[in-house]
Amino acid sequence: MKLDIRTILFMAAFMGPLMAFVLLSLRRNYPVSVRGLGWWAGGTLVIFIGIVLVALRDILPLLATVWGGNSLLIGGTLMWLLGTEKFLGLPTSLRTTGALVLVASALLAYFVQVQPFYEARVTVIDTTLVMLIVLHSHRLAQHNRFDFSGRFLVLSLMATACAWVVQGAGALSGYTEGNAMVSNNFNAVISAVLTCCTLLTLIGFVLLASERVRDEFERLATKDSLTGALMRRAWDTAAQLEMDRCRRHGRDLSLIAMDLDHFKQINDTYGHLAGDKALIDFVVRVNTHLRRQDQLGRLGGEEFVLLLPETSQNDAVVVAERIRAATANSPAHPRYTVSMGVATLQPSDMSLQHLMSRADAAMYRAKDQGRNQVVTQ
Numbered sequence: 233m234k235l236d237i238r239t240i241l242f243m244a245a246f247m248g249p250l251m252a253f254v255l256l257s258l259r260r261n262y263p264v265s266v267r268g269l270g271w272w273a274g275g276t277l278v279i280f281i282g283i284v285l286v287a288l289r290d291i292l293p294l295l296a297t298v299w300g301g302n303s304l305l306i307g308g309t310l311m312w313l314l315g316t317e318k319f320l321g322l323p324t325s326l327r328t329t330g331a332l333v334l335v336a337s338a339l340l341a342y343f344v345q346v347q348p349f350y351e352a353r354v355t356v357i358d359t360t361l362v363m364l365i366v367l368h369s370h371r372l373a374q375h376n377r378f379d380f381s382g383r384f385l386v387l388s389l390m391a392t393a394c395a396w397v398v399q400g401a402g403a404l405s406g407y408t409e410g411n412a413m414v415s416n417n418f419n420a421v422i423s424a425v426l427t428c429c430t431l432l433t434l435i436g437f438v439l440l441a442s443e444r445v446r447d448e449f450e451r452l453a454t455k456d457s458l459t460g461a462l463m464r465r466a467w468d469t470a471a472q473l474e475m476d477r478c479r480r481h482g483r484d485l486s487l488i489a490m491d492l493d494h495f496k497q498i499n500d501t502y503g504h505l506a507g508d509k510a511l512i513d514f515v516v517r518v519n520t521h522l523r524r525q526d527q528l529g530r531l532g533g534e535e536f537v538l539l540l541p542e543t544s545q546n547d548a549v550v551v552a553e554r555i556r557a558a559t560a561n562s563p564a565h566p567r568y569t570v571s572m573g574v575a576t577l578q579p580s581d582m583s584l585q586h587l588m589s590r591a592d593a594a595m596y597r598a599k600d601q602g603r604n605q606v607v608t609q
Contacts, residue, residue: 237287237412237413237414237415237419237420237423238287238413240420240423240424240427241283241284241286241287241423241427242284242287243427244280244283244423244426244427244430244431247280247430247431247434248276248277248279248280248281248283249277249280251276251431251434252273252274252276252277252280253273254438255269255270255272255273255276255434255437255438255441256269256270256273258438258441258442259273262441262444262445266319266441266444266445266448267318267319267321268314268315268316268317268318268319268320269315269319269437269441270315271311271312271314271315271318272311272312272315272316272434272437274308274311274315275307275308275309275310275311275312275314275315276308276312276434277308278304278307278308278311279304279305279308279309279312279430280308281304282300282301282302282303282304282305282307282308283301283305284301285297285300285301285304286298286301286302286305286412287301287413288301289301289411289412289413290411290413294344294345294348295341295344295345298340298344298353299337299340299341299344299345302340302353302357303336303337303340305357305361306333306336306337306357306360306361306364307333309361309364309365309368310329310330310333310364312368312433312437313325313329313364313367313368313371314326314329315437316368316371316372317371319440319441319444320371320372320375322371322375325367329364329367332360332363332364333360333364336356336357336359336360339352339356340353340356340357343356350403350410350411351403351404354399354400354403354404354408355400355404357400358396358397358399358400358403359400361393361396362393362396362397362400365389365390365392365393365396366390366393368389369386369389369390369393372385372386372389373386379443380439380443381436381439381440381442381443382440384432384435384436384439385433385436385437385439385440388429388432388433388435388436389433389436391425391429391432392426392429392430392433395422395425395426395429396426398422399412399422399426402418402422407419454466456530458508458511458512459511459512459514459515459530460515461515461528461529461530461536462527462528462529462530463529463530464529464530464531464532466529467527467528467529467530467531467537467539468529468584470527470539471487471527471529471539471584472584474525474527474539474541475577475584475587477541478541478542478577479577483541483542484542484543484544484545484576484577485539485540485541485542485543485576485577486539486540486543486544486545486547486548486574486575486576486577487537487538487539487540487548487574487575487576487577487587487588487591488537488538488540488548488551488552488555488572488573488574488591489535489536489537489572489573489575489588489591489592489594489595490518490535490536490537490538490555490570490571490572490595491534491535491536491570491571491572491595491599492510492511492514492534492568492569492570493568493569493570493571493599493603493604494568494603495507495510495533495534495568498510498566498568501566502566506565506566507534509564510564510566510568511534513562513564514536514559514562514568514570515528515530515536517555517558517559517562518536518538518555520558521551521554521555521558522538525541525542526538526539526540526541527539537588537591538551538555543576544576545574545576545608548574548576549574549606549608552572552574552606553606555570555572556569556570556572556604556605556606560604569603569604570604571595571598571599571603571604571605571607572595572598572605572606572607573590573591573592573593573594573595573596573597573598573606573607573608573609574591574594574606574607574608574609575587575588575590575591575594575608575609590609591609593609594607594608594609595607
């Protein structure tokens with residue numbers, strides 16, 4: 233029994249408005265920082281209008297079905313790529329990819345209307361689609377920071393590219409019988425595979441957007457909205473885990489308590505906006521001296537704490553002095569300095585709070601001794 237190709241394509245087309253609606257709903261309800269959803273939704277609608285036109289071959293003129301339908305397929309695939317670039321915060325490739333799509337559309341029109349040539353049309357369509365899909369996968373693989381959703385989408389895209397390659401090779405070898413609408417086993421299998429791959433790609437978009445939102449909420453729950461440093465509860469959790477690990481393996485661990493000098497005076501003299509800028513500048517300068525495993529937290533106001541796993545007291549003092557010098561030499565206005573206290577984990581430190589209290593005591597001695605200096609405990 234041969235499956236009707238048009239039935240498969242129409243079933244695929246009916247998914248288009250539904251999935252586009254899902255993506256548009258996500259765009260409306262997700263934070264504005266999650267970009268690209270509109271491009272994904274628009275590309276989905278364009279692709280499925282193209283599928284409907286392709287399915288109407290032998291009913292509508294070839295220019296509308298073969299040229300119009302396939303041009304929309306290519307254009308929608310380009311919109312998916314542009315949406316992903318927006319989502320990842322990358323510069324769009326519209327200039328180069330748009331030129332590719334225009335050239336492909338012009339060649340397709342030529343091989344439909346001026347010089348009808350089935351094999352040439354298939355080559356143009358499949359080559360252009362595969363190039364766009366492979367570029368899409370490359371963008372994701374290079375810049376995507378997500379785990380399951382990113383891999384899922386890349387695999388879906390690559391499966392789609394492989395299906396188009398097989399379709400093109402089959403068409404050039406005569407398996408399509410010169411018409412993708414002919415109801416034979418090859419056309420039916422390829423149409424079904426492409427439909428499944430397209431649906432999986434759309435699911436990948438939804439998963440990717442959902443994972444971004446989850447990460448945004450986690451960031452809001454753990455990071456200080458002004459400076460990006462860890463908030464107190466998140467820092468306590470991370471610091472306790474590191475402290476337990478260092479104790480278990482007999483490793484060094486140091487903690488630096490930091491407090492911006494005369495911060496109230498900055499707020500009173502220059503205003504709270506200037507104070508906020510000083511806090512942001514300070515965190516930026518601290519981060520330039522940190523490793524991946526180091527944990528910077530904001531305890532409140534102008535008070536910060538820095539955890540340095542596997543770091544001796546001498547090495548911690550070196551880090552603290554670098555931060556102090558970078559702060560004192562900052563070109564930010566108004567100028568500000570920082571007092572710092574360093575404490576290294578000892579057997580007598582029965583809790584994280586005890587270690588923090590020793591670092592705080594050293595930091596207050598730095599203030600008592602004239603500020604803008606590092607004192608050890």
